[in-house]
Amino acid sequence: MARRGSRVQKDEEDAELNMTPMLDVVFILLIFFIVTAVFVKEPGVDVIRPEINNLDRQRPTILVAVTSTDEIWINRDVYEITQVRGVLEQLLSENPRAEAMIQGDEGAPIGTVLDVQEMLLQLGVEVTISGVE
Template sequence: MQLNPRKEEEPEINMTSLIDVVFLLLIFFMVSTTFERQAALKIDLPEASAQEEPTEQPRQLELAIDAEGRMFLNDAQLVDNRPATIRSALAELAGEGRELPIIIRADAQTPHHFVVTAMDVTGQLGFTRLSIATERVDDAQP
């Protein structure tokens, strides 16, 4: 009878298979992820500040859209809200000046697709200075 105790071996965890699984998951998520294509039109969002506006403003185009989707370019109502109508009105009023700033003023109840259509047409015409007008809201109001 042998009563000498055996030396216990330290348990060993093999990390190789765990690392392989992690890499496979990483590759799976990288391959299956869809990437959203960003639009080429850059938008300058308006900044709200308490400073006074300059008295002399550069020439600009203002496209207003009411709640029913009627469009007004510099206070003149467009015949309809089709992209071709918007395109021809902007091209006629701007001429070759594609550096003119365009301000889109949309009613809060305007359907989203009218604003997107206006932005798309301005981008197709080559306008790069686009702003969306907003109203300043005080946070202190309940």
């Protein structure tokens, strides 16, 4: 009796890999990291800060810089003292749990720094004043 060919037929097709589920997972992770990321805001000007004894490292979400020429910098823009409250309210509407840090130059008028601090406290924002450690 003659043998016929093998009963098992071999598929010579290439196996295809479905990439859709993996791409879905990658996009979901990307969206998750974008939504949960905390972006640090920069005041827009470098100030020479006075020395202080501060042991805690803080990561504020609002940075306000007051220069020695009495300029107030928030998010790389200069504002007058009368405009600061509106800008701060807008930033708080974006992040209600914001914490603020004021970076005052060594020669900055203390009255301006205190005015900005008072505005932040009236808006219910936790405020710290930055210095060189």
